[in-house]
Amino acid sequence: MSSNSSQFDMFETQTEHPTPASPVVASPAKRKPKQDSEEETLARQLEQTGRFRILRKLVPRNIINRADSQFDKLAVLIDTETTGLDHATDQVIEVGAVAFTYSDDGALGDVVGVFSGLQQPSIQIPAEITRITGITNEMVQGQSLDLEALKNMVEPADLIIAHNARFDRPFCEKLSPVFVxxxxxxSVAEIQWAAFGFExxxxxYLVGQAGLFHNGHRxxxxxxxxxxxxxxxxxxxNTVPFSELLKSSRKSRIRIYAENSPxxxxxHLKKRGYRWSDGSDARPKAWWIEVDESDYESELHYLKTEIYRWKDAEPLSVKLTAVERYKK
Incomplete structure (x- = not known):
């Protein structure tokens, strides 16, 4: 890991422990408690008028030793910044990860590790990527990811979470086989955010509507x-979104390919939610959709009656668990 990157060991002992499963963001350590109290009082007074909405600065949670957490399961949130959108040709320029504990029933525990690293690609970072992420060619000059440290964080994890796993997973798998x-x-596809009141x-959007702001796109x-x-x-x-995500991750889904559809x-297929696969990623060249196992028979009925119009049609169907989902 280069000097410009920071790494916190997920088994490092810390002196301060946050309350397990608490969604409350800790106050910045440099501020005086009295100042914090006065600012929060002013913020609440403004909110109570009904004419203001206050965004509070997001402060990362403290990191504790995993052995000190009351929960035994481990999840890792991961995000990649890349030179572009093509998994085949573009390259990772930054990886961030936060490891946290959780319980089987979906209670969220403690942060036990943080990873942050930059990597110099073999090509120049496009200007548009720099505009979006703030990462310049100068920032990544001579930088490389500590893949061993990343592996050590990910290896014991029960679940990997990404906000658009279909994008992040293929890039992560190119970095290390530990992700495979x-x-x-x-957290995009498996949580019904609209049902929680998000726009x-x-x-x-999610961060802002949760009443927070942060340094986005890093x-x-x-x-x-x-x-x-x-x-x-x-x-x-008052449902905790993580608990819904955990339930969804445990369900099997079925991907159906409407091969040779008229x-x-x-x-009609596109309106129903089917996507087009051009066959370049080793999948069939066809329209496809993923459905819950409970919806599989009704989707087959739709294809047989509305698309193929042949009762004996048997479109290719592939069962997917969380281990197979979002692969390239």
């Missing part, structure tokens, strides 16, 4: 931000 056999969950699933900062959004009760039932019915 892990169960993955996607969109982009991380910036990998580790985004991981800290996603953790807080996942931890804060939301919706009319061309003039492509708009």
């Amino acid at each position: 056999t892990k169960a993955w969950a996607c 969109g699933s982009k991380l910036g 990998a580790t900062d985004d991981c800290h931000a996603l953790l807080e959004v996942l931890a804060r009760p939301a919706g009319g039932a 061309f003039d019915l492509k708009d």
Whole structure:
């Protein structure tokens, strides 16, 4: 790990312990408690008028020794910044990760490790990527990721979480084989954010509507931000989004390929949520969709009656668990 990158050992002992499963963001250590109290009082007074909405600065949680956490399960939030969107040709320029404990019933525990690192690609970082991420060619000059440290964090994890796992997983698997056999969950695709009262699933929307702001588009900062959004009760039932994500990750889904479907019915498939695969990623060249196992029979019925119009049609179907989902 280069000098410009920071690494916290997930088994490092810390002197301060946050309250387990608490979604409350800790106060900055440099501020005086009295100043914090006065500012919070002013913020609440403004909010109580009904004419203001206050965003509070997101402060990362303290890191504790994993052995001191009351929960035994381990999840790792991960985010990558890259030179572009193509898994085949583009390269990772930054990785951020936050490891935290959780319980089987979806209670979120403690942060036990943080990883942050930059890497110099073999090509110049496009200007548009620098505009979005703030990462320049000068920042990554001579930098390389400490892949051994990243492996040590990920290896004991029960679940890997990304905010768009379909994008991050292939890039992570190119970095290290430790990601290949892990169960993955996607906090975009597997949480019904609208049902929780959010107006969109982009991380910036989620953070803002959770009453926070942060330094967006840097990998580790985004991981800290996603953790807080996942931890804060939301919706009319005050459900913790992480618990919903955990339930979803444990369900099997089935990917159905509507091979050889009539061309003039492509708009029907697209409207129903099917996506097009051009066959370049070793998948069939066809429209496809992923559904819960409970919805599989009804989706087959739709294809047989509305698309193929042949009762004996048997479209290719592949069962996916969290270990297979979001692979390239």
